[in-house]
Amino acid sequence: MIIFPAIDLKEGQCVRLIEGRMDSATVYSHDPGSTARAWEEQGAEFIHVVDLDGAFAGQPRNRESIIQIVQAVRVPVQVGGGVRDLETVADLLAIGVNRVILGSAAILNPDMVAEACQRYGDRVLVGIDARDGMVAIQGWGETVQRTAQDLALEVKSMGITRIVFTDIRRDGKLSGPNLAATGELARASGLKVIASGGVSSLEDIQAVKDLESDGVEGAIMGKALYAGAVKLPDALVIARGEG
Template sequence: MSLIVFPAIDLKGGQVVRLAEGDMDRATVYGDDPAAQALIFAAAGAQHIHVVDLDGSFAGHAVNAEAVERIVEAFPGHVQLGGGIRNRESVERWFDLGVSRIVIGTAALKDPAFVKAAARDFPGGIVVAVDARDGFVATDGWAEKSDMPVIDLARRFEDAGVASLLFTDVGRDGLLKGVNIDATVDLARATDMPVIASGGVAGIADIRVLSLHADDGIEGVITGRAIYDGRLDLKTALAVAQAAA
């Protein structure tokens, strides 16, 4: 299996944005037509995209639902969606609308029984977000830091049937500092679940290095600002990931 490259579409007030370190006050707007952005990614060859309802992450429920629906309708591939999905009704609604995988973060810490039930009832459809700040789990749109070590949260779901873990180093997200390769690979080796890397992709070097760790359990990588700022060409990233398979 080749590394899956997930170009990211983060939504705030219906616009395509990127945050720095998850801070809503440090948002850069990249466009006001999320569906059109999804089509640009598709034209470059992307078969997967990662969509986040940032407002929903803080509100605890869908805020940019209309924009997400337009993306799902427009994008011909697989949509992975996160942000404020914390109950079964939301999970069922998004799967019914055509979302391929759902990312659950805060609820994984606060309501693990819900996550395990969703993973059981929607095989291959649930991704657990493991958001790390200084080695501990960050919650509620990364505004809060818990006292649970990252590895403890991951192991809580080892036999639950989740599709993957999405590991984000919050301190690097949106800063173009490079992915925290060591921490990502350590997590993949410490669990039996595939891991998606996120936070800090700076350029093609990150894609190359992560591609070399497929055997360690690295399934994919999410990249946003590097693409939008022109530091990473999506076509090249997809080609590099494919060539390493």
């Protein structure tokens, strides 16, 4: 299982939010490149980046910070937040991003998602963010009448093989991930699933790892790492089955 340290970008700074609310931002670093390098030095195999300003604006707002991160590390980087067109996908891949995450576009422009899959294969993921089981888009500001499971099956038909699933109610609150919903989504969709939202302890990491046979292949960690509740090397021991 892969542990993805998260770098959430707001105005060029590394922050964490609670339930995606921009007014709840806590700044952890003013240097995204150094933050990414620190995670790599602690053993990270993949970095997860979210352009928060981009998610709300509908187009990337932290491109320079993303370039800093990509250039600072040797491990692959995946990026989401405000990616709504093929030009943005192509640009992110061109600057060295390994995988691009499409979120709201899966609802607003499914034809673009299908085209991105056709062009770039598994370098394109879909992020499915749910509040009480229903999909939220536009920086989590709008909830649509579509369940996470329905959307997962739809994007699978477009060619998507991997999704990031976030339970918004758990995000940034250190309250534990929604294991039941994550496992159910993986089993029902047959997609590879990366769990996000609320992973806050070594016990949580073990619980997510226990879902590997269902198709859950990773966990994104943010606040727990930044707050020191979990040390990345300890998390990696469990994720690799060495504990």
